Amino acid sequence: MQINYNFAFFDESSKREIRRATLKAIAVPGYQVPFASREMPIARGWGTGGLQLTLSLVGLDDIVKVIDQGSDESVNAVSIKKLVQNTTDIRTTDETAKATLIQSRHRVPEIPLRAGQILVLQVPMPEPLRMYEPREAETKKLHAEKEYSGAWLMLFEQIMNYGSMTTGADHPVMVHDRYVMAPSPIPKFDNAKLNSSEALILLGAGREKKIYAVPPYTKVVSLDFEDYPFETESFEDRSCRLCGSTGVFMDELYDDASGTAYFQCNDTSYCLERMNEQSWREGAESR
Amino acid sequence: MGYVAVKGGTLAIEESLKRIKFERTKQGKVLDVTRIEGGMRGLIDQIMSESSLYDETLAALAIKQAEGSPEEAVFLLRAYRSTLPRKHYSRAVHTREMRVERRISASFKDIPGGQILGASVDYSHRLLDFDLMHETDEDAARWLEAFAGELGSFPEAGRPPELMKVMDYLIEQGLMISPADDNTEPDDVTRRSITFPASRSQKLQVLTRGQTGTVTSLAYAVIRGYGVSHPTVGELRVGRVPVCIDDPLGSGEDAEDSYYIGEIKVTEAEMLMSAAVAKEQGGKELSFEIGYGLCYGQNETKAIAMGILDHSLEQGDSRFPTQDQEFVLYHIDSVESTGFMSHLKLPHYVTFQSKMNDVRKTKTTVTTPKADETEEVKELCK
């Protein structure tokens, strides 16, 4: 028995349904739109929400880039890219600037996104209020009433207990002065990239069955206090061991041989481009 | 020449996939899908039920591909299910029309129509049958022939639908209030995600798709001490029910115009719980309430457990997690729970880096390590 799957895996009516939810999400920035999330050939929690967005959106002219934890070559990124390619036969790329659709887990690329590009973020826990309210029926009400004192209180308690906000990745943001939103576990470093982004940003949570969006030029502000301003992860005095970059999000690596820590760009394609630029420049100079 | 990305991931995946095929085939023996379909009825029924896809052959294929892992087989079938367009909804299935293969009641010794034991392991002794080690197809054929001779014919697949329901008897006796028919158009949780408070159809759908072990464990918690008395199996039925769809061109009003498309084997459990009912002038009396379970295939433990959870969720006392809709319904799906467990194996170094930054910040006495001060890094990486 040979099964031939439809273009982009889903049947057409499923794709339409997902796109309808996506349009609603774009119309109400930061609001979590429930959708009938399908079971996918990859596991729940491995990017099924992002994948459903990607597959419902891709057309023959698209060029797709998939990154996981900043890397195009991470096994899960490769696996998702392979699935998209096998069911669509469209082109893929590692270069951020060349991609029309970028699916990512836990990172926004370092190269600024431009108008016309779509960034799809994979989301494990879409509900920013879940930390203190386990019930979906309740959090829905809190959002409807714009009742976010719990979110502020959570940050306040962290400051009281630890002297600083300890949200780690996924620091909550206020979207367009209306909805508090989980930016997916991107590092705090990436939060600023959501604000007034030229590209459309879509967030998909497969297991939790939610789609939400940050449309281009939407105001996105990380929650903080006047006297305790939002701070990103700090890589002060650090530079990438490979390309020398500063001011980017870095992986902290441990060198077994020398017993020292060193740093490297987390966005591997950015790092690679920088290194190539440098080698061309050096080549041109030596000529 | 420029720098190129290290292509480690692609190669690693390819090799890992070869490994998994190697594990399945290394003994030089592969399973015939028809043999799985013939001999693994229990697993097939469990997997069809959790997948909510009724197809024995595809279930057998999934079992082969998954090397017998139920969670993996269910995963394969659910993903396949996502690609199938929804062309029809069947008419309501009536279990009164069931061709009953097995039917028992724990409530009455003499139920009209009698207890029908059918095929059941309930009274088998769980002793390993070492004769099965060397059973052949010929042995099976000989046994079947003898069995047919004993019966005078090959056993029929179930009795004609004429059995009275235990429920009807209780209603007749005035021990149970006849529940009104709820003909609300059911929701479809696979087409519109569940909402809370959940409708009864949403609850029943999520329960019947639930992971067998989870549904069983949560129902066990109910009867062991998290919220309810001791339920009784009012009636448990296993058998085949006809499935009909409306004429796509017809009005859909008349059952006579519908098409019979086949039958499905199901297990139905009607669980009885006694409950207080308010009487006039503030008095109370006891009456029976029902919890309903229905699963694909012969899945008796799951159907009974589903009946218990259905009743438990109807109570809705949130002091008990087993009566909390979100607690039960969000956590019993095999694909969702196993998926989220397995995602923990994915690299999390970006989020971990971010957390490490927070941890360092809270340790005001410790400054961020210089390139050579790595003890703390080692500590955190442990």
Ligand SMILES: [Zn+2]
């Ligand atoms: Zn670099």
